Amino acid sequence: MKLMFAALLGxxxxxxxxxxxxxxxxxxxxxxxxxxxxxxxHRDASVPLSYIGPDGKAQGYSIDICLKIAEAAKEELKLxxxxxxFVPLTPQTRIPLLTAGTVDIICESSTHxxxxxxxxxxxxxxxxxxSKLLVRKDSGIKSLDDMNGxxxxxxxxxxxxxxxxxxxxxxxxxxxxxxxIKVKDHSQAMLNLDQGRADxxxxxxxxxxxxxxxxxxxxxxxVVGPYFSYDPYGMMIARNNDDFRLVGDATIARLVxxxxxxxxxxxxxxxxxxxxxxxxxxxxxxxxxxxxLPE
Amino acid sequence: MGSYNWNWPILLKSPYFGWIVSGFEYTCLIAVLAWLxxxxxxxxxxxxxxxxxxxxxxxxxxxxxxxxNIPLLVQMFLWYFVVPELLPHDLGRWVKRDMPYPQxxxxxxxxxxxxxSRVAEQVRSGLGAIGEGQRYxxxxxxxxxxxxxxxxxLPVAYRIIIPPLTSEFLGVFxxxxxxxxxxxxxxxxxxxxxxxxxxxxxxxxxVATVLYCAVTLLVILLMRVIEGRTRIPGTITVxx
Amino acid sequence: MLGNFDYxxxxxxxxxxxxxxxxxxxxxALAVTGGLLLGVVIALLRLSPLKPVSWLxxxxxxxxxxxxxxxxxxxxxxxxxxxxxxxxxxxNSVLLAFVMFEAAYYxxxxxxxxxxxxxxxxxxxxxxxxxxxxSMRYVVLPxxxxxxxxxxxxxxxxxxxxxxxxxxxGLRDFLTTADVVASRDNRPIELYGxxxxxxxxVCFSMSRLVxxxxxxxxx
Numbered sequence: 001m002k003l004m005f006a007a008l009l010g011x012x013x014x015x016x017x018x019x020x021x022x023x024x025x026x027x028x029x030x031x032x033x034x035x036x037x038x039x040x041x042h043r044d045a046s047v048p049l050s051y052i053g054p055d056g057k058a059q060g061y062s063i064d065i066c067l068k069i070a071e072a073a074k075e076e077l078k079l080x081x082x083x084x085x086f087v088p089l090t091p092q093t094r095i096p097l098l099t100a101g102t103v104d105i106i107c108e109s110s111t112h113x114x115x116x117x118x119x120x121x122x123x124x125x126x127x128x129x130x131s132k133l134l135v136r137k138d139s140g141i142k143s144l145d146d147m148n149g150x151x152x153x154x155x156x157x158x159x160x161x162x163x164x165x166x167x168x169x170x171x172x173x174x175x176x177x178x179x180x181i182k183v184k185d186h187s188q189a190m191l192n193l194d195q196g197r198a199d200x201x202x203x204x205x206x207x208x209x210x211x212x213x214x215x216x217x218x219x220x221x222x223v224v225g226p227y228f229s230y231d232p233y234g235m236m237i238a239r240n241n242d243d244f245r246l247v248g249d250a251t252i253a254r255l256v257x258x259x260x261x262x263x264x265x266x267x268x269x270x271x272x273x274x275x276x277x278x279x280x281x282x283x284x285x286x287x288x289x290x291x292x293l294p295e
Numbered sequence: 296m297g298s299y300n301w302n303w304p305i306l307l308k309s310p311y312f313g314w315i316v317s318g319f320e321y322t323c324l325i326a327v328l329a330w331l332x333x334x335x336x337x338x339x340x341x342x343x344x345x346x347x348x349x350x351x352x353x354x355x356x357x358x359x360x361x362x363x364n365i366p367l368l369v370q371m372f373l374w375y376f377v378v379p380e381l382l383p384h385d386l387g388r389w390v391k392r393d394m395p396y397p398q399x400x401x402x403x404x405x406x407x408x409x410x411x412s413r414v415a416e417q418v419r420s421g422l423g424a425i426g427e428g429q430r431y432x433x434x435x436x437x438x439x440x441x442x443x444x445x446x447x448x449l450p451v452a453y454r455i456i457i458p459p460l461t462s463e464f465l466g467v468f469x470x471x472x473x474x475x476x477x478x479x480x481x482x483x484x485x486x487x488x489x490x491x492x493x494x495x496x497x498x499x500x501x502v503a504t505v506l507y508c509a510v511t512l513l514v515i516l517l518m519r520v521i522e523g524r525t526r527i528p529g530t531i532t533v534x535x
Numbered sequence: 536m537l538g539n540f541d542y543x544x545x546x547x548x549x550x551x552x553x554x555x556x557x558x559x560x561x562x563x564a565l566a567v568t569g570g571l572l573l574g575v576v577i578a579l580l581r582l583s584p585l586k587p588v589s590w591l592x593x594x595x596x597x598x599x600x601x602x603x604x605x606x607x608x609x610x611x612x613x614x615x616x617x618x619x620x621x622x623x624x625x626x627n628s629v630l631l632a633f634v635m636f637e638a639a640y641y642x643x644x645x646x647x648x649x650x651x652x653x654x655x656x657x658x659x660x661x662x663x664x665x666x667x668x669x670s671m672r673y674v675v676l677p678x679x680x681x682x683x684x685x686x687x688x689x690x691x692x693x694x695x696x697x698x699x700x701x702x703x704x705g706l707r708d709f710l711t712t713a714d715v716v717a718s719r720d721n722r723p724i725e726l727y728g729x730x731x732x733x734x735x736x737v738c739f740s741m742s743r744l745v746x747x748x749x750x751x752x753x754x
Contacts, residue, residue, distance in 0.1 A: 044705075044715050052715060056551035087625070090705040092487060093612065096496075100616025102624050119494055151392070153478075157491040177396060181478045182488070184703070187718030191376060192478075194721060197391045216721050364738035365731050366696035369710060373731055376723040465601070472603035476703065483606050496613045503606055511601035 026241025028104050033077045038070040041089045041103035041236075045186040047210030048268040048276055049127070049233070050108035058086045061268040065126055065252065066107035066235060068260075072251040073244070090185050091157035095119055098236055105248070106236035109207055111159040121241060122234035123248040124291035126261075128284045130227030131160040133200040134193065134208040136220055141200055143225040148174050153189045153198035156182040163229035164202040186211060204231050206278060213274040232287070249293070256292035302495045306502055311489050318485030319506055325403055325471040325481060330464055332407025337414025342444060344415065345422045355415065362412035367405075368473055374405045375477045402474035410467045417459045421452035454525050461518040465511055482506060541722060545729055548716040555712030562630060562708065563695045569634035570694070571687070574641025581646055592642070599639035604700055608632050612704045629701050637694055644690060648683030649675060685749040692741050696734065709733070 032038055042058040043050045050060040067084065074082040087103050094110065097103050098120050112122040133152075135141040141150065144167050152168075152175050154161035161180060168175065181198055183189050190211050192198045201208065205223055212221035237244055255261040262280075271277040280288075305311060344355035362370070375398075379387040394400055425448055433443035453460075475484035482503050489499040545552070580592035599607065611632035616623050652675045660670030699710040707715075710730055717726035 045718065052719065056548070056554075088705055088707060092491065093625070093704050095494075096613040096616060097625060100623055100628075102616065115494070156484075156488060162492070176392075177398075179480065181398065182480065182484070183478050184476070185705075187715065191718050191721075191723055195376065195380065195391060195723075196388065197397065214719075360739055360742075361735065364696075364735045364742065366699040366710070366734055368699045368702060369727065369731050369734060372714075372723075372727045376717075377727050380724055469601075469603040472605040473700075475605070483603060483609065486606070487609065490613070497617075500606065500610055500614070504602060504610075507603065507606065508598065508601045 025243045026238055026245075027101060028238055028241050028244040029073065029077065029247070031101060032073055032082070032104060033079065036079055036081065037083045037085050038073060039085045039087055039103045039105075040066050040070070041087050041094055041097060041106040041108070043090075043108040043185070044088060045190070045211065045214075046109040046207055047214045047274055048272045049206070049210070051210075052088075053273075058088075060108075061264060062107040062109065062126070062233070062235065064264045064267070065255065065261075066105055068255060069105065069123075069235070069248050069251045072247050076247050091155055092184070094236065098238055101238065104237070104244075109204060109233055110236050111204075111231040112234045113159060116236075119239070120236050121239045121245060122236060123245065124252045125232040125234050125287055126252060126291070127206070127233035128281065128287055129204040129206045129231050129233065131163045131202055131229040131231065132205040132208055132223050132225045132227060133202055134212060134221060134223055135200045137222045139199055141224060144168065144173060144202075144228065145171065147200060149176055150199040151176040151181060151197065152200050152202060153181040153183060153192045154202045155185050155189055158203065159229060159231055160202045160204060167228050190215075204233075209276050209278055210274060213272075213276040218275070249291075252291055253293040256288050261288060301498070302493065303498055305493050305495050306489070306498055311493065314480075314485045314489060315482075315502055315506075318480060318482040318503075321399070321474075321479060321481040322468070322471050322483075322506075323510075325399070325406065325474055325479070326464075326468040328403045329406035329410060329467050329471070332404070333410035333414050333463075333467060336407070337411035338418050340411060340415035341418025341422065342449075344419045346440070355419075359412045359415055362409050363416075367409050367470060368476060370409055371402065371405050371473055371476055375401050398474070398478045402471070402477060402479050406467055406470055406473075410463060410470070413463050413466065414460065417456045417463060418452060420459075421456035422448055424455055425451050451527065454522075454527060457518060457522045457525070461514065465514060468510060468514075469507065540725055542725060544716065544720050544722045544725055548712075548720075552709065552712045552716065555707050555709040558626070558707055559695075559698050559709040562626070562633065562698050562701070563691075565630055566633035566637055566698070567691050567694060569630070570637030570641050573634055573638035574645055577638055577642035578645035578649070581642065582649065596639045596642055599636055600643075602636075604636055604697055605703055607636050608700060608704060611635075625704060625706055629704065629706055633694070633698070637690070640690055641687065644683050644686045645679075648679040648686070651682050652678045681752055684752075685745050688745045688748070689742065692738050692745070695741075696738060699734075 040058070040063065042060075042063060045051050046060065046062075048060050049062045050058065053059045070082070070084050087097065089097060089103070089106065089108070094106050094108075095116070098106055109127075110116075110122075112125060116122075133141065133144065141147065144164065147168075152164065154164060161182065164180060167173075168180075176199075180202075181192060183192060186203065186207060189198075189201045189203070193201045194215070201211075203211075205227070208223045212218050212223065215221055235248060237248065252261075255264070265280055269276055269278045269280070306315065340355045340358050343351040344359070346352065365373075379390040381387075382390065390401075391397060429447055429451070430443055433447040434440075438446065471481055472483040474481050475487070480488065486499040486503040490496040493499070577592050577595060581589050581596070583589045583592070608629060612625065612628045615628045615631060656674055656678075657670050660674040661667070665673065698708060701708050702711045702714065705711060713726040713730045717723045
């Protein structure tokens with residue numbers, strides 16, 4: 001026991017001591033080469049970016065892009081074979097799992113923020129969205145301003161939850177129960193909304209369109225409100241990881257230049273397996289032009 | 296993996312300090328209110344399991360079997376997501392929306408009913424530890440069944456089970472953390488939230504841990520005093 | 536709502552949920568084994584005549600027993616990877632949390648089992664000329680083990696139920712897979728209901744079995 005404590009204390013001390021930052025080449029490529037596996041972190045219900053399909057497997061727009069990155073990594077490392085593994089995540093577990101090296105890349109609907117960039121790194125932006133509300137059509141709610149006395153649900157640890165809180169405080173909106181109901185993930189939030197415990201769910205509009213399109217009766221639901229946050233999505237990777245980042249960003253650039261990105265987009269959004277029908281916005285088109293670096 | 300940037304002062308900053316305080320308050324509130332349900336209900340069920348009436352015993356056993364053999368987290372989901380849907384529409388709607396603090400109330404109710412099954416087991420074992428002789432002696436003195444329990448058996452039984460009841464109370468205190476799964480921002484949940492906002496996971500978890508340990512220590516010390524004060528010389532004790 | 540149940544949703548998702556069940560069983564089996572082994576070590580350390588050793592073991596036990604399991608899971612899940620600084624799967628982090636946590640409880644049961652054998656018996660054994668080790672092996676342990684096995688089994692049933700808490704970190708156990716299906720197909724009543732019934736049947740039969748064992752082998 002004593003030994004275990006000593007070991008624990010020892011590791012604590014180690015964790016405190018700043019370790020010398022190694023060169024720019026990170027641990028990810030080395031790990032992929034050694035284990036011959038490429039581990040993708042995904043979500044359960046970020047429809048249609050990263051979610052569990054009817055067959056129980058991970059799929060979506062972000063997943064497809066990451067599969068291309070996996071291929072590129074395999075080629076770069078000249079591996080004869082490489083297995084692609086999938087690990088499910090929640091907004092609360094994704095960063096610890098990434099910094100731990102349990103997953104190599106997180107492919108879902110994560111917003112690139114300055115705060116998160118202190119912990120982990122992002123590849124080029126591959127999607128743009130912002131916070132809106134999902135409500136029942138007959139609820140009469142058109143924006144956050146109509147939320148006085150209504151219950152709002154959000155997934156804990158999302159940028160939307162924080163953005164909504166800022167708006168609520170700024171506008172002095174009095175929610176039912178005084179606070180946002182904070183749940184684990186999209187699916188719990190949707191359950192709360194569907195059962196009538198909450199009147200609105202705040203999340204990125206694309207996710208909300210996805211959830212509505214996948215609902216039992218999509219016609220019951222409506223995504224409302226002006227954007228009150230700006231959420232550029234990118235794949236998350238570990239920090240100080242230039243060789244892996246290059247593989248990722250180059251893959252994204254080539255996908256855009258070759259027109260393949262548009263095909264992947266159309267496959268998932270036009271109208272997509274859940275009939276979401278979400279055409280690429282002009283803003284996203286501009287973004288795509290910016291990330292398509294020349295060779 | 297690289298250095299960890301310690302940031303203890305952040306815990307004292309607004310709003311994080313307030314979050315810890317409010318989380319701690321919720322945790323204590325849930326534990327105390329759930330205990331107020333669990334103790335009387337559990338006692339009643341424990342007594343029911345010790346009486347001669349077969350029907351009462353069967354009801355008591357049934358209750359304990361159901362509540363002890365389903366994971367508490369699953370019970371939480373049943374009360375939160377399933378039961379309101381099975382109720383008549385208006386009542387279900389009231390439970391989901393108009394009941395004051397729906398998440399908090401559901402959590403307290405769920406924990407109270409679950410802990411009652413555990414208290415019942417302790418009360419029953421406390422009653423079982425008292426020799427049958429005392430029951431007969433009470434009856435022989437002309438006491439009614441109720442009086443035997445009220446004046447002879449229960450005062451002894453409760454004293455015997457102070458240590459296990461203390462751990463049951465601490466159990467409810469710790470189990471209050473499960474309320475986070477239905478969206479109650481109690482202590483553990485607030486620690487998570489601080490982690491989400493500041494990435495100071497180590498600091499946030501440490502504060503929560505220290506608070507849980509402090510309350511546990513306090514309760515144990517308090518109950519030791521009570522146990523010492525109420526001890527009947529020469530009686531048996533049941534281990535926790 | 537009543538009469539509107541759709542049980543076919545369970546059948547359709549059975550392979551996925553079964554995968555969750557396998558993870559639950561694996562986690563339970565490994566955690567029980569690891570917890571028991573570590574529990575024995577801690578119990579022995581607690582009974583050690585060396586004061587600092589027994590004090591440290593007691594600190595470990597009381598410290599972990601005053602923490603909610605959810606918080607322990609979060610600690611290990613977020614911080615073990617940071618501490619050891621290398622790749623560790625979510626399953627292994629959680630397994631480690633369960634082993635460390637359950638060991639605290641198991642060690643108490645084992646210690647109580649050993650202490651329940653009266654001192655007089657050890658003295659008697661030693662008077663008969665047995666060494667300290669022999670009296671432990673032939674006199675104390677056989678009785679102690681009989682005393683503690685039902686309690687250890689009961690604790691393991693609780694542990695099986697406790698594994699459902701990995702839900703908070705999204706590990707794909709029985710409850711979490713059912714939860715994924717519940718929200719994906721919007722069938723919370725059927726799915727949560729099924730989870731409750733399965734646990735009830737399994738844990739109820741196991742506790743009855745333990746009760747039978749207890750009566751049969753009681754001293």
